[in-house]
Amino acid sequence: MHTLKGTKFSIFIGLLPALVIYLGIAVVPIGLSLYYSAMNWDGISPMTFIGLDNFIEIMKDPIFWNSLKNNIFIMIAGIVGTIPFGLLLALLLNKKLKGSGFFRTVGFLPVVISSVIVSLIWGMIYNTEYGMLNSVLGLFGLDSLKQNWLGSTEWSMLSISITYIWQNCGLYMVILLAALQNIPAEVNEAAHMDGATGLKKTFLITIPMIRDTLVVAIVYSISGSFRVFDLIQVMTGGGPAHYTEVMTIYMYNNAFVNMRFGYGSAVSILILVFSLIVVTVVNKLGMEKKR
Known part of the structure; x- marks a missing residue:
């Protein structure tokens, strides 16, 4: 019993630094945001409770x-774009093809590149006058398809979503590749002996075996979609006419541009609430299907 108590105390001491850091960078700021959300404050004059x-x-x-x-548009784009493409790349790389290490690095590269750099690169691709996309369309005689990709109310969100998918696809490729490599070799051998090959094996055996990892990937994708900011801020700033503005940019504009810190804090609390609701629903659906 004495040894057990000593072990628990040692575990607590080991976890204490991480717990303090987590409280300092996560829990305390959330509490402060909740406090400020009930105030009318411009950062200079005294706060007023409202x-x-x-x-x-x-x-x-x-x-x-x-x-x-x-935000919901970006969330759906992340779920139906980044995860399926990440899974496809993971399945290809899991076949141990020649040069798979190189392609794994190239696929993950957009994840480690700064979002500002990614935004600038894709901003040049989408540029109306000298952008690569319109130039390629003109090269093939498709001038009628040329668009003001980031300045159009019709195409701006779709253009940003494509950039978002490109940037984050590699992350889920690595996560799902790790899950695929953890599938026991006996399972694949048994499937091969039973005649399950190709797409049949993928949908009936491989994907169910990594189902828990897929649920985690979906939850992470949802949480990331509610935090997206710098990508859109650099590419469009939320324009044209608020057509690409997400909640983080709405919060930034009100808190730091309009100097309404109480209002911006209230928006941040709502972002947290909405993301928790969606993540909880996804987790519950995942648990029900598991049963």
């Missing part, structure tokens, strides 16, 4: 609901 007025004003603002809609 209760739920910030939240009520947010709910009445159509720009906020438009930003939420754009």
Whole structure:
């Protein structure tokens, strides 16, 4: 019993630094945001308690609901874009083809590149006058398809979503590749002996075997979609006319441009609430299917 108590104390001491850091960079800021969300404060003058007025004003603002809609658009793009493409690349690399290490590095490279650099690269690709995309369309005689990709209310969100998928696809490739490599060799051998090959093996055996990892990847993708900021801020700044504005940019504009820190804190709390709701729903659906 004495040894068990000593072991628990040692574990607690070992976890204490990480716990303190987590409290300092995660829990405490959330608590401060919740406190500021009930205040009217411009960062200079004294704070004034206004209760739920910030939240009520947010709910009445159509720009906020438009930003939420754009966040949902990015979230769906992440789920149906980054994860399937990441899985496809992981399946190809798992076949141990020649040069797979090189392609693994190239596939993961966009993840480690700064989002600002990614935004600038794709901004040049989408440029109306000298961008590569319009130039390629003109080269093939498809001038009618040329667009102002980032300045159009019709194409701007789709263009940003493609960039978002390209940037994050490599992360899920690595995560899912690790899961594929952890599948016991006996399972693959048994499947081969039973005649399960190709797509049949992939959908009936491989994907069910990495189902838990896929759920984690989906949850991580959802949480990342609610945090997206720098990519859109550099490419469009939320324009044109708020058509690409997401909740983080809405929060930034109100807190740091309009100097309404209480209002911006209220938006940050709502971002947290919405992301927790979606993640909880996905987790519950995942657990029900597992049963």
